[in-house]
Amino acid sequence: MDDVVNLMSRRPPLDQVLAVAGELSAEIIAIAKALHSDPEISLQEMKSAELVSGLLARGGFAVQRGLAGLESSFCAEWGSGVPSIALIVEMDALPVLGHACGHNIIAAASAGAALILRRLLNEDTARIVVMGTPAEELGIGKIEMIKAGCFADIDFAMMVHPSSRRQVIKQFLGLAKIRFTFHGKPSHAAAYPEEGINALDGVIQTFNAVNAMRQQLRQDVRIHGIITEGGVAPNIIPARAACYFYVRADDLQELEQARERLKGCAAGAALATGCRLETEEDPRIIAPLKILRSFYRVYSEQVARLGLEEARTPGDRNKGSSDIGNLSQELPTIHPHVPIGEGINIHTEGFAMATVSTRGEEATVEGATLLAMTALELIFSPPLREEIIREFHEKDNNLY
Ligand SMILES: [Zn+2]
Ligand SMILES: [Zn+2]
Incomplete structure (x- = not known):
């Protein structure tokens, strides 16, 4: 005392x-x-x-x-x-x-x-x-x-x-960062399009899948991304394209689930387009x-x-x-x-x-x-x- x-x-x-x-x-x-x-x-x-x-x-x-x-x-x-x-x-x-x-x-x-x-x-x-x-x-x-x-x-x-x-x-919000790179196959876009695999389509399908998913996300979840690579010329089927996403949520459990679903969107896009997908996750998760x-x-x-x-x-x-x-x-x-x-x-x-x-x-x-x-x-x-x-x-x- x-x-x-x-x-x-x-x-x-x-x-x-x-x-x-x-x-x-x-x-x-x-x-x-x-x-x-x-x-x-x-x-x-x-x-x-x-x-x-x-x-x-x-x-x-x-x-x-x-x-x-x-x-x-x-x-x-x-x-x-x-x-x-x-x-x-x-x-x-x-x-x-x-x-x-x-x-x-x-x-x-x-x-x-x-x-x-x-x-x-x-x-x-x-x-x-x-x-x-x-x-x-x-x-x-x-x-x-x-x-x-x-x-x-x-x-x-x-x-x-x-x-x-x-x-x-x-x-x-908690925040996780993730990059997707799609690997396809280049080809002349007019003469031999059937021989190409379009990596840009992989990126576009990812965005479309994410946008379709939004309706089923919890209100606090935020997913927003940019296209960082989208090909080199219109007359070449893009062999490589990449995008970068941030995922945010109020708690880490929801963040983890949203991140897995985002990865699912990219995996589905890779399957749909025949691209090979490379995923890079930032190990620094912001809590x-x-x-x-x-x-x-x-x-x-x-x-x-x-x-x-x-x-x-x-x-x-x-x-x-x-x-x-x-x-x-x-x-x-x-x-x-x-x-x-x-x-x-x-x-x-x-x-x-x-x-x-x-x-x-x-x-x-x-x-x-x-x-x-x-x-x-x-x-x-x-x-x-x-x-x-x-x-x-x-x-x-x-x-x-
Ligand atoms: Zn700031
Ligand atoms: Zn600040």
Whole structure:
């Protein structure tokens, strides 16, 4: 009991948290702006990693670079004790569009939260780890870093993502990627068509079979693909054609079934056209986000303490996928959204611009502050940590 009283007496009051966040706000915004002005795509986030981890190193964090065989990954840690809290940094931009997913804000908010906590805590109160996870857009960084054991001694993980709305809970779909290559036989398309085997027909039949199947798919399932190879000239029967599909679903069981049915469509198309089918499945399955109400409640309470209002958009609308889903299956994780402008959707030029607008700056500081406040709740309330961990273990595992 004395320990709890002692712990509570060391808990920084809200006005102190806000004062520190205010003092650091210019530095936090500067991170988002610096990344925005020099966007780097997935797996090439070297300068971004240098910038964020360098800042944390100067702030007293012990930095390791290049974990899990990923050059642009990093880990920056400070403090000791229980709990270990990971603040997730994403850094990758999109080709051509720059920071149209706003990962510059993610990096600034997580690094900013870490710097705020560093100023508020004693070194032995908790362990704060900023994890630089590359290539979110390709679904690589977190999956590889989990595999390499980077999160093995982390108790809780947090990040915020910019969005058009302040949506605290939003679901993410599981995602599997699969490529089909059809091998046929070339022939003159007019003179000797009967001697050819048309690989493009294999691809077209696959799409037709998938489209026929849609009616019998569960509502949350998404199957969408592109043709990546379709022959070389109209007067040659295509000897080779290829397509690339994403399959998504709310849970891994449904995802697995949808993926098998998609493979069935391609196999049927190969049989119908006489082609040989080659199938290549990406071993990195992106897991759906495991949503822990108790953990999100803590974040929501901090939103209310700041006098901010949550968007009441249902959490199951407009869902994408992210490798944060994989992390959420490993340990309690939250991924709430901070608002940078109503009606501005991610992966657009407008969104990239909005990340450095006045609204974008406010969202960046809001994210850093809310993450720091949420971390303080976890650090100074052992029963809360137990509740979240209990929910994590009770929740049926969509394990992959
Ligand atoms: Zn994105
Ligand atoms: Zn993103």
